[in-house]
Amino acid sequence: xxxxxxxxxxxxxxxxxxxxxxxxxxxxxxxxxxxxxxxxxxxxxxxxxxxxxxxxxxxxxxxxxxxxxxxxxxxxxxxxxxxxxxxxxxxxxxxxxxxxxxxxxxxxxxxxxxxxxxxxxxxxxxxxxxxxxxxxxxxxxxxxxxxxxxxxxxxxxxxxxxxxxxxxxxxxxxxxxxxxxxxxxxxxxxxxxxxxxxxxxxxxxxxxxxxxxxxxxxxxxxxxxxxxxxxxxxxxxxxxxxxxxxxxxxxxxxxxxxxxxxxxxxxxxxxxxxxxxxxxxxxxxxxxxxxxxxxxxxxxxxxxxxxxxxxxxxxxxxxxxxxxxxxxxxxxxxxxxxxxxxxxxxxxxxxxxxxxxxxxxxxxxxxxxxxxxxxxxxxxxxxxxxxxxxxxxxxxxxxxxxxxxxxxxxxxxxxxxxxxxxxxxxxxxxxxxxxxxxxxxxxxxxxxxxxxxxxxxxxxxxxxxxxxxxxxxxxxxxxxxxxxxxxxxxxxxx
Numbered sequence: 011x012x013x014x015x016x017x018x019x020x021x022x023x024x025x026x027x028x029x030x031x032x033x034x035x036x037x038x039x040x041x042x043x044x045x046x047x048x049x050x051x052x053x054x055x056x057x058x059x060x061x062x063x064x065x066x067x068x069x070x071x072x073x074x075x076x077x078x079x080x081x082x083x084x085x086x087x088x089x090x091x092x093x094x095x096x097x098x099x100x101x102x103x104x105x106x107x108x109x110x111x112x113x114x115x116x117x118x119x120x121x122x123x124x125x126x127x128x129x130x131x132x133x134x135x136x137x138x139x140x141x142x143x144x145x146x147x148x149x150x151x152x153x154x155x156x157x158x159x160x161x162x163x164x165x166x167x168x169x170x171x172x173x174x175x176x177x178x179x180x181x182x183x184x185x186x187x188x189x190x191x192x193x194x195x196x197x198x199x200x201x202x203x204x205x206x207x208x209x210x211x212x213x214x215x216x217x218x219x220x221x222x223x224x225x226x227x228x229x230x231x232x233x234x235x236x237x238x239x240x241x242x243x244x245x246x247x248x249x250x251x252x253x254x255x256x257x258x259x260x261x262x263x264x265x266x267x268x269x270x271x272x273x274x275x276x277x278x279x280x281x282x283x284x285x286x287x288x289x290x291x292x293x294x295x296x297x298x299x300x301x302x303x304x305x306x307x308x309x310x311x312x313x314x315x316x317x318x319x320x321x322x323x324x325x326x327x328x329x330x331x332x333x334x335x336x337x338x339x340x341x342x343x344x345x346x347x348x349x350x351x352x353x354x355x356x357x358x359x360x361x362x363x364x365x366x367x368x369x370x371x372x373x374x375x376x377x378x379x380x381x382x383x384x385x386x387x388x389x390x391x392x393x394x395x396x397x398x399x400x401x402x403x404x405x406x407x408x409x410x411x412x413x414x415x416x417x418x419x420x421x422x423x424x425x426x427x428x429x430x431x432x433x434x435x436x437x438x439x440x441x442x443x444x445x446x447x448x449x450x451x452x453x454x455x456x457x458x459x460x461x462x463x464x465x466x467x468x469x470x471x472x473x474x475x476x477x478x479x480x481x482x483x484x485x486x487x488x489x490x491x492x493x494x495x496x497x498x499x500x501x502x503x504x
Contacts, residue, residue, distance in 0.1 A: 269294055
């Protein structure tokens with residue numbers, strides 16, 4: 011859809027940076043987004059140095075994080091930011107009034123329902139993406155946090171420890187948060203604009219100054235020659251991630267605009283380009299679409315690290331890791347040899363959220379329900395559903411191939427290299443084929459694209475599922491529940 015005249019300056023938020031938008035020729039909503047994140051980065055350094063746990067109380071840190079987050083939301087989205095505050099307060103009421111056995115259900119229905127209504131309204135407000143950043147992004151992150159906290163509160167108060175997985179036990183919340191803690195968790199300046207979603211207990215430990223200490227206690231430092239716990243600094247990790255954001259920004263301003271996704275369904279291109287060349291170009295345009303995600307997610311990760319949040323422990327080489335909140339692993343994405351590996355390293359925190367609130371709790375068809383929830387969370391544009399429904403099919407087919415065929419290629423190094431090379435090519439092309447509708451959004455260009463590709467991945471996936479046996483997948487939550495039943499029976503027998 012062509013942008014109307016004046017679109018580069020259109021925004022729902024502040025027009026303070028209008029002159030800069032005109033000078034650079036970049037839409038004002040993108041300028042506001044980047045400006046807020048850069049200011050958040052500076053604020054994060056100040057927050058860690060001058061409002062650290064040794065200099066300020068937890069209440070002061072909560073209040074500062076919340077007030078700055080609210081200001082950023084209003085600056086970027088203007089009156090549309092009221093949606094964020096309405097959803098937050100609605101679910102605070104649910105959290106305090108709902109019964110613990112149902113708190114996660116009510117919170118999920120209200121949060122997802124409100125998000126869906128806002129997604130519907132965006133079609134009439136913004137059509138098919140005239141604005142590249144709008145209030146729905148922060149609303150999606152807040153929805154993740156609301157449902158995450160509700161499920162972990164349900165686990166901590168409403169369920170027995172024997173019913174939970176190890177991860178659910180670790181993240182279970184034992185008491186309802188105060189209003190200030192709740193607002194700080196949902197609206198803090200480090201994550202309100204671009205996320206990511208984090209666990210409530212991790213965030214509270216960070217505010218109270220226990221975050222890094224807890225991770226360091228997992229290592230025996232005396233054996234490593236330390237007399238006391240080290241004090242890891244995030245500065246190196248922040249600088250490294252800022253370098254990635256700079257490269258990603260350059261690629262976005264050059265590569266992305268030079269290879270638009272819409273060109274792959276251009277009539278002249280389809281008429282003159284052979285099928286294999288179209289596949290190659292599909293890979294190129296998909297690669298060109300990635301830098302904006304690399305930029306936004308890596309910058310958001312750097313903001314959290316600059317504030318001292320995101321420490322995840324020590325790796326096998328003894329290096330400090332600051333990837334607790336990382337949303338992607340670029341190397342693993344670009345070298346992925348399976349659909350599963352690609353998904354696990356792309357939008358990592360959203361994948362973790364889907365696992366915790368859906369996959370681990372789904373009574374049946376967890377894979378299908380998880381993909382459907384992911385589509386609904388992203389919005390109601392038809393392209394999302396084409397992508398995620400196709401993803402279900404390809405995921406099941408890839409799983410069947412891996413379970414039935416991979417073992418035959420592990421006997422020698424050359425066979426393993428050949429298997430990895432073939433699966434890398436197939437994985438990258440399968441991802442490109444799957445995500446193209448996600449960018450196109452509408453039905454007509456999606457159908458035109460899949461027709462030009464002869465629906466080959468759909469057909470191949472169906473054939474694989476018809477030919478190869480499918481092994482049932484174990485489900486950790488159901489295992490825990492079954493173990494709880496067995497323990498109960500044993501205790502009665504005694």
